[in-house]
Amino acid sequence: MHDNSNEARHKVRRRLLESSATAVLLLLSVAVLAAMKPVSRPAPLALSPAWIDVRRPIQSFNLDAPEFPRLTLTYEARRHRTGGGRQDILTLGTLDGQAPYFRLMLYRVGSEPVENATLFVDLVRTAATAGLSITRSLAPEDLATRFGDFETMDLDLAAARAAPTQCLGFRKTALEGSFRMSGFACGAPTKPLSRIALACLLDRLELAAAGGDRPLAGFFASNQLWRDPVCAGTGLAPMLLKADWIDQDDALPPLRVPKER
Secondary structure (H helix, E strand, C coil): CHHHHHHHHHHHHHHHHHHHHHHHHHHHHHHHHHHHCCCCCCCCCCCCCCEEECCCCCCCEEECCCCCCCCCEEEEEEEECCCCCEEEEEEECCCCCCCCEEEEEEEECCCCCCCCCCHHHHHHHHHHCCCCEEEEECCCEEEEECCEEEEEEEEEEECCCCCCEEEEEEEEEECCCCEEEEEEEECECCECCCHHHHHHHHHCEEECCCCCCHHHHHHHHHCHHHCCCCCCCCCCCCCCCCCCHHHCCCCCCCCCCCCCC
């Protein structure tokens, strides 16, 4: 009787061990299958661009450019997504190495942070926004305009499929750094744009709509009388300049002398 009870106990133990082993094998199988099954992960969130293009922007600035009579002015604007700053971009022509080109960015800073970079770094970033690159640059020089001194730099500017073009890069900050003007001015291949011509282009820049921005309106109003009288279209010019005066080795146009009666 004692042997029979021991044998029964051994059978129970074997069954328990077999059941435990089976359970372990099942758990291992489930774990292996779970590891082999691809885990669905949520798609990474796309980063929203910092700047948003303004559709059909109100033209806040005007620019008269008789030096480039055959070039159409393109006007763009964009807003900073979080800070509210606005960039208005005026472009004349296309950088193709064959014809003049002018691009001016007017940046009214909002609450977004703005880094104080060197002229070269700032121009590199400005070029990148237009899909352009700077391949060579020289030391900066100051240029007097109605808005005060601009930093300027001789440089070579290149588009993706065109040879580099000799240009002038320029930059000016005003209103304690909250208004910034920067861009590029390029002449014809055989005749780079001169600093005198660039100064005249900038002198003819006008604020068309302040949109309630009194500091900006005051800035433009305060320098009206500082226009250079040798530039056409300023209201102070003694005579209208010919559109090709820019190619005359920077020679200043002659004053109109009234005839004796």
